[in-house]
Amino acid sequence: MAANKAVLDAATDAYGQPFQVVEMQHQPHFRQRGLTVETFSYTNYYLTSGSVVVPTAGEPADALALAQFAGLFPGREVVGTRARVLAWGGGGVTASPSTSRRSPAENAPAGVRGDGGSRR
Numbered sequence: 001m002a003a004n005k006a007v008l009d010a011a012t013d014a015y016g017q018p019f020q021v022v023e024m025q026h027q028p029h030f031r032q033r034g035l036t037v038e039t040f041s042y043t044n045y046y047l048t049s050g051s052v053v054v055p056t057a058g059e060p061a062d063a064l065a066l067a068q069f070a071g072l073f074p075g076r077e078v079v080g081t082r083a084r085v086l087a088w089g090g091g092g093v094t095a096s097p098s099t100s101r102r103s104p105a106e107n108a109p110a111g112v113r114g115d116g117g118s119r120r
Contacts, residue, residue: 022072024065030057045069052076055083 008021024043029036042065045054051072056062062080069078 022068024068031061042069047073047076050076051065052078054078054080056080 003021005021008019012018024041030035042054042056046054052069054066054069056066066078066080
C-alpha cells in the first residue's frame with residue numbers, strides 16, 4: 001500500500017495539479033450469516049447533489065469514517081446507511097441507485113416479484 005500511495009502522491013492530473021490522496025479509516029471485518037465479510041469499504045460511497053451516502057456496518061469505526069467524510073465534503077449531508085447485506089453479497093451503495101431499462105419485476109432475483117411479493 002505504501003508503494004501505491006507514493007505513486008499517487010507523485011502523480012498529477014492532465015493539468016499538472018497534484019491529486020489529493022486521503023487515507024481512509026478501514027472498515028472492520030464483520031460476520032454475516034456465519035461468514036466473515038472482507039470486501040467492505042467506506043470508499044464505496046455514493047455522491048448526490050447534496051449528500052454523501054456512506055456504507056456502514058454498525059461498528060464503532062463507522063462514526064470515525066462518517067466524521068472524515070463530513071470534513072472531505074463540507075456543505076453536504078453525510079448519511080450512513082447499513083450495508084452489511086450488500087457487502088455480504090459483493091455489492092455496495094454505488095450499485096443500488098444504478099439505472100436499468102428493465103422493470104423492477106425483471107430485475108428481481110428468481111422467485112421474487114418486483115413488488116416485494118413471492119411467485120408460486
